[in-house]
Each structure stands twice: as C-alpha cells, then as structure tokens.
Amino acid sequence: MRLVFLGPPGAGKGTQAKDVAQKLGVPHIATGDMFRAQVSGGTELGKRVKAIMDSGQLVPDELVLEVVEARLVEDDARQGFLLDGFPRTGPQAEGLDGILDKQGVSLDHVVYFDLTDEVVINRLSGRRSCPECGEPYHIEFKISKDSKTCDRCKGVDLIQREDDKPETVKSRLDVYKKQTAELIDYYESKGLLRRLAADGRVEEVRRGLFELLGIK
Numbered sequence: 001m002r003l004v005f006l007g008p009p010g011a012g013k014g015t016q017a018k019d020v021a022q023k024l025g026v027p028h029i030a031t032g033d034m035f036r037a038q039v040s041g042g043t044e045l046g047k048r049v050k051a052i053m054d055s056g057q058l059v060p061d062e063l064v065l066e067v068v069e070a071r072l073v074e075d076d077a078r079q080g081f082l083l084d085g086f087p088r089t090g091p092q093a094e095g096l097d098g099i100l101d102k103q104g105v106s107l108d109h110v111v112y113f114d115l116t117d118e119v120v121i122n123r124l125s126g127r128r129s130c131p132e133c134g135e136p137y138h139i140e141f142k143i144s145k146d147s148k149t150c151d152r153c154k155g156v157d158l159i160q161r162e163d164d165k166p167e168t169v170k171s172r173l174d175v176y177k178k179q180t181a182e183l184i185d186y187y188e189s190k191g192l193l194r195r196l197a198a199d200g201r202v203e204e205v206r207r208g209l210f211e212l213l214g215i216k
C-alpha cells in the first residue's frame with residue numbers, strides 16, 4: 001500500500017505511523033526525521049537545513065524532493081510506503097506524482113488528520129522527543145515510564161524540540177495553513193483523500209485509522 005499522512009504538525013501522524021507501517025509491512029518515511037538525522041549527524045545537508053527547521057519554516061522543495069526520490073527508489077519502498085510529513089507544498093505533491101509516474105505506480109490513500117488548532121497547539125507544546133530514535137512523548141498524554149528518559153533508548157533524556165517551543169509553534173501552524181492545507185483539495189479532487197477524526201485519544205484515532213485502511 002502507498003500512503004500519505006497529511007495534517008498539521010502535532011496532529012499525531014508520527015504516533016500512529018509506526019503501528020500502521022508495521023502492520024502493512026511498509027517503511028515509515030518521515031521527512032522531518034530524515035532531516036533531523038542529517039542535522040544531528042552534522043552533514044552538509046544538515047548544516048543547510050538546521051536554521052530553517054529551528055525557525056519552523058519549510059526546507060526548499062528541490063532539496064526535499066531530492067531526498068524523497070532517493071529514498072523511494074530503495075528496495076524496501078518498492079512494494080509500498082507510508083509518507084509522513086511529505087508532501088507539504090503544491091510543488092512537492094506534483095513532484096511526488098512525477099516520481100511515482102516514473103515508477104509506474106500511484107498512491108492508494110491520503111489520510112488527512114482532521115483536528116482543531118487548539119488540540120494541535122496543546123499536543124505540540126507538550127511534546128517531548130527522544131533525540132536518538134525520535135519517538136514522540138507528551139507531558140500529559142504519553143509519559144515515558146520514568147517521565148524523563150526514552151522507554152526504547154535506555155538512559156537517553158527526552159528533549160523539547162527547538163521547533164516545539166511556544167514562539168515557533170504558532171509560526172509552524174501558519175506555515176501549514178499557507179503552504180500545506182491546500183493539499184487537502186488537491187488530493188480530494190484526485191479522489192484520494194480520506195478524512196480521519198484525529199482529535200480523540202491515541203487508541204480511538206488508531207481504531208478509526210485501522211478501520212479506514214481495512215487493517216485487522
């Protein structure tokens with residue numbers, strides 16, 4: 001299955017993606033995670049994108065498309081994938097269509113995580129993340145076992161991402177509305193959009209998602 005998870009930052013895409021990808025046996029490809037790995041690895045690409053990411057702006061389309069195309073030709077993505085946080089602009093969506101056309105394949109579903117700004121702000125502001133594996137936690141809704149370190153990466157302290165600080169959260173939502181929200185119509189007109197009520201508890205959203213995708 002070839003899937004896109006679309007929605008504002010903090011909607012819960014990453015939280016749901018791991019399970020879905022595992023159930024479907026496809027790789028979870030999150031462009032934000034890929035760029036963060038470049039930043040923490042201190043690569044040339046990481047140096048180029050760090051300030052952009054910290055400020056909550058978007059990495060330029062050409063750069064994003066280059067990274068995604070290289071990832072989608074890897075063996076494990078040939079039979080399917082779950083894209084999370086990509087595409088985020090009209091040109092990225094068109095670029096993705098071009099990449100898939102070249103491969104002779106197409107998307108099956110674009111799942112739109114539908115929720116209010118208020119819930120998004122609450123989720124983003126309380127998010128804590130593992131700097132090693134990227135696993136998202138929340139100070140209220142998903143607390144790690146000792147409420148300090150990652151449950152998976154023993155001893156690694158959870159951090160607040162630079163772009164989850166209050167001054168950046170608002171601008172990220174603005175960026176989403178100005179540059180990404182238009183993709184809802186784009187995919188609706190292609191008959192690919194599946195709306196998911198995403199403001200419930202993690203298990204409720206998961207149930208809705210599994211039902212929508214026909215996962216047992």
Ligand code: ADP
Nearest residue numbers: 010011012013014015123127136137138201202
């Ligand atoms: P995204 O990948 O869309 O940016 P995340 O999956 O990282 O969002 O979730 C953002 C924050 O909200 C995290 O702190 C996560 O633990 C929390 N969260 C995710 N889904 C829910 C939910 N259904 N209810 C409450 N909190 C949630």
Ligand code: AMP
Nearest residue numbers: 009031032053057058059064085086088
């Ligand atoms: P995310 O983890 O999806 O919230 O992404 C974190 C940051 O990475 C974003 O605010 C952008 O700076 C950058 N980023 C991730 N994915 C994209 C994308 N598809 N297009 C542009 N920038 C992106």
